Amino acid sequence: MEIDRKAVEAHLRAFVESKRGVEAYVEPATSVTTTTIVLIAWDGEWTRRAVGSPKDGFEISQRLGVPVYDVNKTGYPNRMREWSKRRRQGDA
Template sequence: MPMFHRRRPSMPIPAPGPIAPPPSRRSTEELAAAEAHLSDFARSRVGVEAYIEPRSAVTDTTVVFIAASGEWTRRRVRSPQQAHALARALGIPAYEADVVGYPQRMRDWTRKRAEEDKRRLDGV
């Protein structure tokens, strides 16, 4: 018998557990505040788009609103459907972030802010 084909003693296979993370304990007020923040962001900036991020093992569903300038904000939402509904209500396009990725302007804005923060901390 080849070396790597040794029989192992049979072990019981554990019963499958839940695949999805447990439901969130976020309050209705927190969700309403997040929706209000996103609405204010979209109304006060030009060219805002929504990028919906799927639920993962460590985070709930989130949505990132990105303005034409690259400025962005992220908040948790109830579900992808609620994020799409919010984008429709605000009249902005919505994309699945895991499908299309993020626009370069977001990365540029983030890099520029990090450089400004570093200069400010260095006292330059």
């Protein structure tokens, strides 16, 4: 899978600049996706993009100036699940 790194970073930067309290979570590659990064704002709103490797995810997060975590070690914050649940219910 070809990753447009400039477009990915531009999308993530726009998210960071338009939200408060953003944190990054690096997700491992799976059998169907490459390594991804999830940015999660203070209210649980999130966005996900493919980044290629864990190293890329950590480096992008550093450039964006946001805290970054390995999701295998920390799990996802409850606010992400709560926001997604509200969206499914039409409340977000």
